[in-house]
Amino acid sequence: MGSSEDSFGELPLSDADREFRDEVRTWLKEHLTKEFSGQADRGGPDDDDNWELRRAWERELGAGNWLGLSWPREYGGRGATMTQEIVFAMEYARAGAPPRAAFHGETLMAPTALSYGTEEQKKRLLIPMSKAEVVWCQGYSEPGAGSDLANVATRAHLDGDEWVINGQKIWTTFAQHADWIFAIVRTDPTSSRHAGLSYMLVPLDQPGVTIRPIRTMLGDSGFNEVFFDDARTSIDNVLGATGEGWNAAMTTLGHERATSVLNYQFSFVREMEHLKDLSKRRAPLDDPALRNRIVDSYIGLQIMAYNNLRTLSTALRDGEFGPEASIGKYYWSRWHQNFTEVAMDVLGEESLLGTDWAVDDTSGAAVVDEATALRRAFVRARAETIYAGASEIQKNIISERVLKLPKEPRR
Numbered sequence: 001m002g003s004s005e006d007s008f009g010e011l012p013l014s015d016a017d018r019e020f021r022d023e024v025r026t027w028l029k030e031h032l033t034k035e036f037s038g039q040a041d042r043g044g045p046d047d048d049d050n051w052e053l054r055r056a057w058e059r060e061l062g063a064g065n066w067l068g069l070s071w072p073r074e075y076g077g078r079g080a081t082m083t084q085e086i087v088f089a090m091e092y093a094r095a096g097a098p099p100r101a102a103f104h105g106e107t108l109m110a111p112t113a114l115s116y117g118t119e120e121q122k123k124r125l126l127i128p129m130s131k132a133e134v135v136w137c138q139g140y141s142e143p144g145a146g147s148d149l150a151n152v153a154t155r156a157h158l159d160g161d162e163w164v165i166n167g168q169k170i171w172t173t174f175a176q177h178a179d180w181i182f183a184i185v186r187t188d189p190t191s192s193r194h195a196g197l198s199y200m201l202v203p204l205d206q207p208g209v210t211i212r213p214i215r216t217m218l219g220d221s222g223f224n225e226v227f228f229d230d231a232r233t234s235i236d237n238v239l240g241a242t243g244e245g246w247n248a249a250m251t252t253l254g255h256e257r258a259t260s261v262l263n264y265q266f267s268f269v270r271e272m273e274h275l276k277d278l279s280k281r282r283a284p285l286d287d288p289a290l291r292n293r294i295v296d297s298y299i300g301l302q303i304m305a306y307n308n309l310r311t312l313s314t315a316l317r318d319g320e321f322g323p324e325a326s327i328g329k330y331y332w333s334r335w336h337q338n339f340t341e342v343a344m345d346v347l348g349e350e351s352l353l354g355t356d357w358a359v360d361d362t363s364g365a366a367v368v369d370e371a372t373a374l375r376r377a378f379v380r381a382r383a384e385t386i387y388a389g390a391s392e393i394q395k396n397i398i399s400e401r402v403l404k405l406p407k408e409p410r411r
Helices: 015-031 051-063 082-095 103-116 119-130 246-257 261-281 288-318 325-352 370-381 391-402
Strands: 136-139 155-159 162-169 180-186 197-203 209-214 223-234
Touching (some): 082 261, 103 197, 261 288, 261 370, 325 370, 325 391
16 A cells, blocks of 8 residues: 555545556646636536537546546446545646536436446447547436426337437536436336336437526526427337336435546635635735635545545445435535635625636637636535535435434425
């Protein structure tokens, strides 16, 4: 095993891990050049700013075989370990690489396909994704089924060898850019709640699909409504058994609340560096209350790191993410909201300025600055205690499935 200097948190690096880390650093140094450099603050998990460049960068990652790191090689991956995935996420953020564009497919749907897909489905779905050829979006929330996912009303029935889908999804991130959507739909018309649901894969480029972007406070349209009006998909585009999609859906949510937070966490480290630099230059640090809040934010970030590593270590031992993953989701979303509020207080009156990037008069390119990056982070953070399961839902999961407390009365 490596020395403590070669460790990240509680995960020591082996010789193979250090070799992998050096390969990552070398590749990023060689490829994060020209238009790809200096773009780390443009965009986010629900912010499609700088989309075309981010897609070009995704293809660059695919060409370098950096997508689907832990997938088996026969599906386009590298067979990397969880430690190496953590190393990659850490080095990726440290190098200032652009925010990921294919987050939903690689991080959420792919692990579910590996667990529930047939051999044919795994090869058909994962290999193109490993080359950044396909963009996926997630079709879970509906107007009447947000955190209460079991209440979904979108339905599908068989017509020969195709499913016919009718219904609506909402808050569908990057749907206007996606090629496919993985959606939870009701395939048993007599069922209710968790029963009778299927995990269905639907192509978006067809007459039966309408996508309506939802303009956000940032001025972009990261979120969308998706309407299905007799949309169709092949009979073999269901992961797992028909009508038994709830467990597959929970597998996706487990990864969303656990492994996906790695990219968040390391972007938070970058935001903390922005705050430290701004604090030294602008903030009245003789204000003890403000200093204490900055220190508390830093301590909270360290707690987040250790808790995430504990969750990942448990998953490595048990082979799956348990309900403890909700602790991380609840913690980081609240932490980030509080952190960005501290950042706005450090900015003072400047926090009231807009979230649009300044533009260089000569080149017309966006001018990325720390203050605007933090203002945009503040706006994005408002939704973080809602998506991927609202905080109230996370607390119910923790109380009932982790602490084994009596279930909350259902109204």
